[in-house]
Amino acid sequence: MIQSAVPFNVDATGLNVDAGGSNEPQTSASGSASRVETTALSQLPTGAEATLVGDQLAADDRQILRAMGLTDHAPVRVCRQGEPCIIQVRTTRVGLSRAIADLLQTIPCAPPNETAAGVAAAC
Amino acid sequence: MKPRRASLRPASRVEDSGSRAALESQPEEADPPSAEPKPSASPPLARVALLGNPNTGKTSLFNRLCGLRAHVANYPGITADARVGLAKVDSGETRIVDLPGIYSLDLDLPESKLCRQLLTGEWDPGTPDGDRPDCILVVVDASNLVRNLTLVGEALGTGLPIVIALTMVDIARKRGLVIDPSKLAAEIGVPVVAMNARLGEGIDDVLAALPRAALPQENTPVTTAISGDRARLEAWCGAVTDRVTTKISTPLDRTTDVLDRALTHPVLGVLAFLITMGGLFATIFWFAAAPMGWIETVFGALGGLLRDVLPTGVVRDLLVDGVVAGIAGTVIFLPQICLLFFLLTLLEDTGYLARAAFVANRLLRPFGLPGHAFVPLLSSHACAIPGIMCSRLIPDRRDRLATILVAPFLSCSARLPVYTLLIGILFVGQPLWAGAAFAGCYLLGGAAALLTALMFRRTILRGRSRPMLLELPPYRLPSLKNAMLTAIDRGKQFLVKAGTVILLISIVLWWLATYPTTPESARVADLRAQAALATATQPDTAEELSAQADHLAGRESLSGSFAGRIGRTIEPVFEPIGSDWQLSIAILSSFAAREVFVSSLLVTLGAGDDIEEAERVRDVVGAARRDDGSPLLDFPSAAALLVFFVLAMQCLPTLAVTRREAGGWHWAALQFSYMSLVAWVLAWITFQIATASMGV
Known part of the structure; x- marks a missing residue:
C-alpha cells in the first residue's frame, strides 16, 4: 500500500522497503535479510519498467493517484521522462508533473541476470 | 483508509x-x-x-x-x-x-x-x-x-x-x-x-x-x-x-510513445500547440463571422418589421429596443460558443487536449494558473463568455476561479470597434504607431490577466497549486456526433441560463435610456418645420434636415433620460481620467456591452447611431467639442479612455456567466469591482503622464 514516508511491505517481492528511499537492510516476512533500492520515478530512464512501492505525496494527491490506478505494486513503464513525466500504468497512460514523479518511489525491474543477485526486484 | x-x-x-x-x-x-x-x-x-x-x-x-x-x-x-x-x-x-x-x-x-x-x-x-x-x-x-x-x-x-x-x-x-x-x-x-x-x-x-x-x-x-x-x-x-x-501477445505501442514525446516536447510540443490553437481560433473567427452577420440581419429585419407594423408607443419601443435588441444581444454570441465547443470536443476526442495541457502548464504555472487554463484564456480573445464557460475543463476549484476572474481582461472582439475609434483618433496617419498601440492593448490585457491571477492565487484564492496529473487517453478519431451534441448542449445552456439574465438587463437598460421622455426642444421643432417646408421644393435638403432633427431629438432624449441623468451625476467619477458628461454617458451605457460605446457616443453627440464607416465615425468624434469648446477627445483623454476600455469589466452578459460558472453573484461583483478599479487607476495614471508629457 502506498503511504507517505512510512515503511511498508512489498508483498510481491517478499521484501520490506522504506518509502523514504533509504536502503537499510530490512527483514522480510520470511525472516531473511534482503536489500532493495528504491528509486524515484523521476530518476528512471525512458523505457524503464518498475513497480510502484511508495510515495511522499500530500493525502489528496495520493487519493487521486490511487483512484487513477496508481495503486500498490502497480507496474509502470516510463514512456517519457522529464516535464511532464509520462508513464503507462498497466494499460493506461498518465502524465505527471515532475513534482509528483519526484515523490513516487519505485523498484525498477532488473534484467533477469541481476534479479538473482537480489539487487532489484523482477517485475 | x-x-x-x-x-x-x-x-x-x-x-x-x-x-x-x-x-x-x-x-x-x-x-x-x-x-x-x-x-x-x-x-x-x-x-x-x-x-x-x-x-x-x-x-x-x-x-x-x-x-x-x-x-x-x-x-x-x-x-x-x-x-x-x-x-x-x-x-x-x-x-x-x-x-x-x-x-x-x-x-x-x-x-x-x-x-x-x-x-x-x-x-x-x-x-x-x-x-x-x-x-x-x-x-x-x-x-x-x-x-x-x-x-x-x-x-x-x-x-x-x-x-x-x-x-x-x-x-x-x-x-x-x-x-x-x-x-x-x-x-x-x-x-x-x-x-x-x-x-x-x-x-x-x-x-x-x-x-x-x-x-x-x-x-x-x-x-x-x-x-x-x-x-x-x-x-x-x-x-x-x-x-x-x-x-495475448501484441507489439508494444511505439506510435503513441513517439506522438507523446513529440507533442509534449519543449520545442516541438510548443510548436504543435501554437499551430493547433492558432488554427482553432482562426477557424472560430472565420466561421462564426458569417452566422453572426446573419443573426444581426435577421434581428435587424425583425426590429424594423415590428417598428413598421406596431403603432408608436411604449409597447413598440419595449419590443423593438428592449426585447428584440436584448435577444439579439444574446443570440449573437451563439455561433462562437457552439463552434468553440464543437472544435474543443473534437480536439478532446482525439486525445490531444490532455497533452496540450502539459505544454501550456509550463507557460502558465509561474502565474499560479494550470495548463488547463490556456484554452479558456485564449478563447476569451474571441469572447469572454465561451472562455469562462469552458473553464470547466480546469479540475481544481481555485485554479478555475482564478481563470474565470481574469478571463475578461483579455481583449475580446467587442473591444475592437472601441480600439479602432480611439487609436484612430490618437494616431491619425501614423499606421505604425497605430499598429503598435493595437498590439499594446492586447499585451496590456494579457499582462493584467496573468498578474491579477498571481495576485488572487496569493490572496483570496491562496492554497497549494495542485500538481498536473492527467490521464492521457488513447489517440483516436473524434466523433462528429458527440461534438455536435456537446455544442448544442452548451448553446442551449447559454441561451437558457445566461440569456434570461441578459434579456432582463437589456430591458432595464432600455428603460433607463428611454424614460422619462423629454419633449422635443424648440430647435428640433424648428428643424422639422424647415424640413416640412423644403419637402416639395428641395427633397434632399428636407431629408437632411429631418435626419438632423432626429439625431438632435435622440441626443436630447438620452440626455434627459435616467441614463443621461446618471451620466451627469457620475461625471465627477470619470473627470479625473479626462472624460466629460458626454463621454460619461457613453462609458456608462458601455457597461452593458463595450460595443455600445461607439453608438451611444454618436447618439450623445447628436450624430445618430447608424454611421457605419469607421473613418466617418472617427471624423465625427474627433471633431466633437465639450461644453467649453475644447476637443472632446484630446490625446491624454483618448489614451486614458483606451487604457480604461482595455481593462474595465464592461459586459453584463459576461458577469451573468461568471455568476453561473463561479457559483454566485459575489464572484461577479468582485470581478466587476476590481477590474473597474484597476482600469480607472491605470487610466488616471495614463492621463496624468500624457498630460504632463504634452505640457497640457
Missing part, C-alpha cells in the same frame, strides 16, 4: 430462481465461485444513473441512448453538471442521468460530490422528492479493468442494483487483453453487456438489461470486498481482472 459507506436504504433483492436470466452471458466455470445476480423488483425503471471513469465512452453511450432529448442539470454551487435525457425502452421511457466522469466516489472533488449526492438521493435534477435512482449503469473500460472495477465496487457499496456496460473491448484486444464478459458477470453477480457506443453496437442489449439490474448475493467474495477497506477492494479488483482476462 476510508471505510466503505453503508447503504442508505435497503437494496431491492429478489430471490428468484430465474435470476440467471439476468446475465447477458452465463458463467462457464464453477471455480471461482460465481455470484448469481438478482434482478431488481420493479421494472420498468424510472431513473437510471450513468456512472463511469473519464474517457470510457460514457457520453457516447448517453448520446446513443438519449440523442437530442437531453438537457444539462447544474449542480447548485459548484461547476459540475449532469446531463439528463430520456431513453426509449419497450415498456416506455426511462430517465437517464449522465453523471460526470469520475475516478472514485470518495474523492474530494466537485464531480465526485455530485455523483455521491445523486446516488444517495440528496440531489436529483428535476425531482423534488430527491429519490434515489432505480439502478446504476456503470460504464467499464475493458482496457483498464482494475481501475474501473474499483468504481464498480464503490457503486455496489451504495446498495443500488447495477448493470455493467463493457466498452473499449476492441482497444483492450489491441493491448493484448481479451476480457470474457460472462466470466465477469459471474464474478460480480450483475449483468454485463459488451458494447461499442461509437459504432452503436450493443445499445439495445444495454436497454434490455436495465430492468434486470442486480446486486450480488450476500456473503460472496464481492460483498466481502466492497464491505472492506480500499486495499481489500483493490486486491479483489486485481484478482477478478486476472481471472476474466486472457493475455
Whole structure:
C-alpha cells in the first residue's frame, strides 16, 4: 500500500522497503535479510519498467493517484521522462508533473541476470 | 483508509430462481465461485444513473441512448453538471442521468460530490422528492479493468442494483487483453453487456438489461470486498481482472510513445500547440463571422418589421429596443460558443487536449494558473463568455476561479470597434504607431490577466497549486456526433441560463435610456418645420434636415433620460481620467456591452447611431467639442479612455456567466469591482503622464 514516508511491505517481492528511499537492510516476512533500492520515478530512464512501492505525496494527491490506478505494486513503464513525466500504468497512460514523479518511489525491474543477485526486484 | 459507506436504504433483492436470466452471458466455470445476480423488483425503471471513469465512452453511450432529448442539470454551487435525457425502452421511457466522469466516489472533488449526492438521493435534477435512482449503469473500460472495477465496487457499496456496460473491448484486444464478459458477470453477480457506443453496437442489449439490474448475493467474495477497506477492494479488483482476462501477445505501442514525446516536447510540443490553437481560433473567427452577420440581419429585419407594423408607443419601443435588441444581444454570441465547443470536443476526442495541457502548464504555472487554463484564456480573445464557460475543463476549484476572474481582461472582439475609434483618433496617419498601440492593448490585457491571477492565487484564492496529473487517453478519431451534441448542449445552456439574465438587463437598460421622455426642444421643432417646408421644393435638403432633427431629438432624449441623468451625476467619477458628461454617458451605457460605446457616443453627440464607416465615425468624434469648446477627445483623454476600455469589466452578459460558472453573484461583483478599479487607476495614471508629457 502506498503511504507517505512510512515503511511498508512489498508483498510481491517478499521484501520490506522504506518509502523514504533509504536502503537499510530490512527483514522480510520470511525472516531473511534482503536489500532493495528504491528509486524515484523521476530518476528512471525512458523505457524503464518498475513497480510502484511508495510515495511522499500530500493525502489528496495520493487519493487521486490511487483512484487513477496508481495503486500498490502497480507496474509502470516510463514512456517519457522529464516535464511532464509520462508513464503507462498497466494499460493506461498518465502524465505527471515532475513534482509528483519526484515523490513516487519505485523498484525498477532488473534484467533477469541481476534479479538473482537480489539487487532489484523482477517485475 | 476510508471505510466503505453503508447503504442508505435497503437494496431491492429478489430471490428468484430465474435470476440467471439476468446475465447477458452465463458463467462457464464453477471455480471461482460465481455470484448469481438478482434482478431488481420493479421494472420498468424510472431513473437510471450513468456512472463511469473519464474517457470510457460514457457520453457516447448517453448520446446513443438519449440523442437530442437531453438537457444539462447544474449542480447548485459548484461547476459540475449532469446531463439528463430520456431513453426509449419497450415498456416506455426511462430517465437517464449522465453523471460526470469520475475516478472514485470518495474523492474530494466537485464531480465526485455530485455523483455521491445523486446516488444517495440528496440531489436529483428535476425531482423534488430527491429519490434515489432505480439502478446504476456503470460504464467499464475493458482496457483498464482494475481501475474501473474499483468504481464498480464503490457503486455496489451504495446498495443500488447495477448493470455493467463493457466498452473499449476492441482497444483492450489491441493491448493484448481479451476480457470474457460472462466470466465477469459471474464474478460480480450483475449483468454485463459488451458494447461499442461509437459504432452503436450493443445499445439495445444495454436497454434490455436495465430492468434486470442486480446486486450480488450476500456473503460472496464481492460483498466481502466492497464491505472492506480500499486495499481489500483493490486486491479483489486485481484478482477478478486476472481471472476474466486472457493475455495475448501484441507489439508494444511505439506510435503513441513517439506522438507523446513529440507533442509534449519543449520545442516541438510548443510548436504543435501554437499551430493547433492558432488554427482553432482562426477557424472560430472565420466561421462564426458569417452566422453572426446573419443573426444581426435577421434581428435587424425583425426590429424594423415590428417598428413598421406596431403603432408608436411604449409597447413598440419595449419590443423593438428592449426585447428584440436584448435577444439579439444574446443570440449573437451563439455561433462562437457552439463552434468553440464543437472544435474543443473534437480536439478532446482525439486525445490531444490532455497533452496540450502539459505544454501550456509550463507557460502558465509561474502565474499560479494550470495548463488547463490556456484554452479558456485564449478563447476569451474571441469572447469572454465561451472562455469562462469552458473553464470547466480546469479540475481544481481555485485554479478555475482564478481563470474565470481574469478571463475578461483579455481583449475580446467587442473591444475592437472601441480600439479602432480611439487609436484612430490618437494616431491619425501614423499606421505604425497605430499598429503598435493595437498590439499594446492586447499585451496590456494579457499582462493584467496573468498578474491579477498571481495576485488572487496569493490572496483570496491562496492554497497549494495542485500538481498536473492527467490521464492521457488513447489517440483516436473524434466523433462528429458527440461534438455536435456537446455544442448544442452548451448553446442551449447559454441561451437558457445566461440569456434570461441578459434579456432582463437589456430591458432595464432600455428603460433607463428611454424614460422619462423629454419633449422635443424648440430647435428640433424648428428643424422639422424647415424640413416640412423644403419637402416639395428641395427633397434632399428636407431629408437632411429631418435626419438632423432626429439625431438632435435622440441626443436630447438620452440626455434627459435616467441614463443621461446618471451620466451627469457620475461625471465627477470619470473627470479625473479626462472624460466629460458626454463621454460619461457613453462609458456608462458601455457597461452593458463595450460595443455600445461607439453608438451611444454618436447618439450623445447628436450624430445618430447608424454611421457605419469607421473613418466617418472617427471624423465625427474627433471633431466633437465639450461644453467649453475644447476637443472632446484630446490625446491624454483618448489614451486614458483606451487604457480604461482595455481593462474595465464592461459586459453584463459576461458577469451573468461568471455568476453561473463561479457559483454566485459575489464572484461577479468582485470581478466587476476590481477590474473597474484597476482600469480607472491605470487610466488616471495614463492621463496624468500624457498630460504632463504634452505640457497640457
